[in-house]
Amino acid sequence: MSHLSRRDFHQQSLAAVLTWSLLDTLFSRDAFAAEVKPIAAKWLAELNTMSVDLKGKKLGPLEWQKQVEHLLSQVDLQDTLKFLDFDKLMKNAKFRERGESSMQGVLPQVEGLPTDLVFGHQVFALNKDRSVVPHGHDNMATAFLILKGDFQGRHYDRLEDDKEHMIVRPTIDRTFGPGSYSTVTDLKDNVHWFTAKNDSSFIFNIHVLSVKPGRTGRVYIDPNGEKLSDERLRCRIINHNEAEKLYG
Numbered sequence: 736m737s738h739l740s741r742r743d744f745h746q747q748s749l750a751a752v753l754t755w756s757l758l759d760t761l762f763s764r765d766a767f768a769a770e771v772k773p774i775a776a777k778w779l780a781e782l783n784t785m786s787v788d789l790k791g792k793k794l795g796p797l798e799w800q801k802q803v804e805h806l807l808s809q810v811d812l813q814d815t816l817k818f819l820d821f822d823k824l825m826k827n828a829k830f831r832e833r834g835e836s837s838m839q840g841v842l843p844q845v846e847g848l849p850t851d852l853v854f855g856h857q858v859f860a861l862n863k864d865r866s867v868v869p870h871g872h873d874n875m876a877t878a879f880l881i882l883k884g885d886f887q888g889r890h891y892d893r894l895e896d897d898k899e900h901m902i903v904r905p906t907i908d909r910t911f912g913p914g915s916y917s918t919v920t921d922l923k924d925n926v927h928w929f930t931a932k933n934d935s936s937f938i939f940n941i942h943v944l945s946v947k948p949g950r951t952g953r954v955y956i957d958p959n960g961e962k963l964s965d966e967r968l969r970c971r972i973i974n975h976n977e978a979e980k981l982y983g
């Protein structure tokens with residue numbers, strides 16, 4: 736073994752320290768997740784294609800729901816959390832006294848994921864007993880993916896509207912845990928309502944607006960309505976403030 740001079744020893748030691756520091760920085764910034772990110776991006780790219788087909792009338796609303804739910808059943812939640820930089824989202828989350836707070840996560844630019852996504856996306860943050868309040872959707876297609884926490888999730892088919900009421904029928908009422916999902920269109924499970932069972936609970940939401948030309952948006956209801964035959968409920972149409980006061 737050759738003998739190192741003091742100067743050589745310090746130079747090699749410094750190089751080792753710098754190399755370790757660089758590796759540590761890369762790991763902390765998740766740079767080595769570059770191989771994982773295309774996997775997480777793949778399902779979002781497929782979702783985008785489905786949504787383009789929905790708006791282009793190549794795919795009907797019920798088939799969109801069927802295909803999206805099949806896609807979500809295959810999602811690797813841990814890869815998705817890394818892709819969304821979920822740890823950073825949690826640190827920056829601000830919880831409201833009622834209802835959900837909405838955060839706009841920035842999707843990284845990854846090969847295979849279009850930069851002009853046809854769907855919008857957001858992350859809802861809620862504490863225990865706070866809700867994404869009961870509401871229906873006009874001219875929209877929506878999907879939910881639970882990222883963290885448990886939720887009591889309720890869905891209703893929207894059967895009929897008038898100026899003051901909406902007639903609905905319950906379709907789903909169960910616990911949704913991490914990795915669970917649901918979808919909404921005008922034709923199926925149009926009304927939903929999610930209540931957090933834990934503090935610091937999060938939902939990833941995607942939404943396709945204006946599936947066809949015309950108005951798009953939410954319609955809030957009070958699901959504690961008049962009971963009709965065949966499990967139907969006649970529910971008041973209310974505004975967002977009243978919905979949050981009652982159920983947020």
